[in-house]
Amino acid sequence: MVVPDGASEKCGMGDDLGSEEDLLYEEYRGSGHRFGHPGGGGGEQLAINELISDGSVVYAEALWDHVTMDDQELGFKAGDVIEVVDATNKEWWWGRIVDSEGWFPASFVRLRVNQDEPMEEYLAHLEGAQAGEENRAGLGLLLGPGLPCKEQMRTNVINEIMSTERDYIKHLKDICEGYIKQCRKRTDMFTEEQLRTIFGNIEDIYRFQRKFLKGLEKKFNKEQPHVSEIGCCFLEHQTDFQIYSEYCNNHPNACMQLSKVMKVNKYVFFFEACRLLQKMIDISLDGFLLTPVQKICKYPLQLAELLKYTNPQHRDYKDVEAALNAMKNVARLINERKRRLENIDKIAQWQSAIEDWETTSSAGALIWSSQES
Numbered sequence: 001m002v003v004p005d006g007a008s009e010k011c012g013m014g015d016d017l018g019s020e021e022d023l024l025y026e027e028y029r030g031s032g033h034r035f036g037h038p039g040g041g042g043g044e045q046l047a048i049n050e051l052i053s054d055g056s057v058v059y060a061e062a063l064w065d066h067v068t069m070d071d072q073e074l075g076f077k078a079g080d081v082i083e084v085v086d087a088t089n090k091e092w093w094w095g096r097i098v099d100s101e102g103w104f105p106a107s108f109v110r111l112r113v114n115q116d117e118p119m120e121e122y123l124a125h126l127e128g129a130q131a132g133e134e135n136r137a138g139l140g141l142l143l144g145p146g147l148p149c150k151e152q153m154r155t156n157v158i159n160e161i162m163s164t165e166r167d168y169i170k171h172l173k174d175i176c177e178g179y180i181k182q183c184r185k186r187t188d189m190f191t192e193e194q195l196r197t198i199f200g201n202i203e204d205i206y207r208f209q210r211k212f213l214k215g216l217e218k219k220f221n222k223e224q225p226h227v228s229e230i231g232c233c234f235l236e237h238q239t240d241f242q243i244y245s246e247y248c249n250n251h252p253n254a255c256m257q258l259s260k261v262m263k264v265n266k267y268v269f270f271f272e273a274c275r276l277l278q279k280m281i282d283i284s285l286d287g288f289l290l291t292p293v294q295k296i297c298k299y300p301l302q303l304a305e306l307l308k309y310t311n312p313q314h315r316d317y318k319d320v321e322a323a324l325n326a327m328k329n330v331a332r333l334i335n336e337r338k339r340r341l342e343n344i345d346k347i348a349q350w351q352s353a354i355e356d357w358e359t360t361s362s363a364g365a366l367i368w369s370s371q372e373s
Helices: 020-029 042-053 119-128 132-138 149-185 192-199 202-219 231-236 240-261 265-277 285-308 317-353 355-372
Strands: 058-062 081-086 092-097 100-105 109-111
Touching (some): 042 058, 042 081, 149 265, 202 240, 202 285, 231 285, 231 317, 240 317
Antiparallel strands (some): 058 081, 058 109
16 A cells, blocks of 8 residues: 555544534635644554554544545545554555545544443453553553443543643644744744734734643543543633634635745745754645644534533533533634624725725716706
């Protein structure tokens, strides 16, 4: 099997939200970007490949649709279960659905704990395949030591939230220190206004997300992740998340400005040098800048998953339920502000278009008035 050309630049994006928050996401999903979200631990990937090598069957569940016209790629819909055949490449895996096989973005799926079978049967299945204790310990997000199924699933979701938050902080740091800091040194190439347009308020987002992660870390129980109470963190910062509204509103302008400067070779080489110096993965700058838009869309999905595997008797249940509603409201507010901004732009364009007509009409009225007098 050969990884498709440009696989290092191809990754998944987006979440299947299906409510108010999906309006914001769908607009950017249609932009043609196919960039990966930060995340995915190397230890987990190694454990998956060890299981596959030992003859175990590893399944992943699609988080959203993967539509492709490429014969080498595997198309699927959100919710489909995919057998992972090869996961040696971090970004693109080889998988199978019934009689179809092909490459698919690893970021489009999450590894599945078999919810159709009791956890004991799932563990027995792995033991039967002789995965071994070391392999099972390496799975991290997949398995836990003898927990009931629902608690184990909650552990998985909590671990995923913590992992993606830490990776996201590194991602924001790379943009701020790897790109913006270097750009400010080149006053011959960039004005502050240009940088504000290209990067928006991502530095403000970085400062906020660091504070948010500190709150999560305090509530995270490393020994027993399933007992962690993180819902209150989202509630405490629900108004702070509105900072993403400015970023999302500015994002189309950022894309246009970046597209403009990237027509000049020296900017192409400069941004590539920034990426290499910061040792960032091989994704173009516009792909990195799309991540905050993806992130704010992903929170409701993660919280919905967390609520699903939180018992009503759990101390965190009410807070998670309230946090889910709060983050949906944040997405709704961002959408409403974006619509208002777009409507203002449309009115301005309309006024500009009829400006000459108004001038002509006024002149005509004066002529008519003078003729009557």
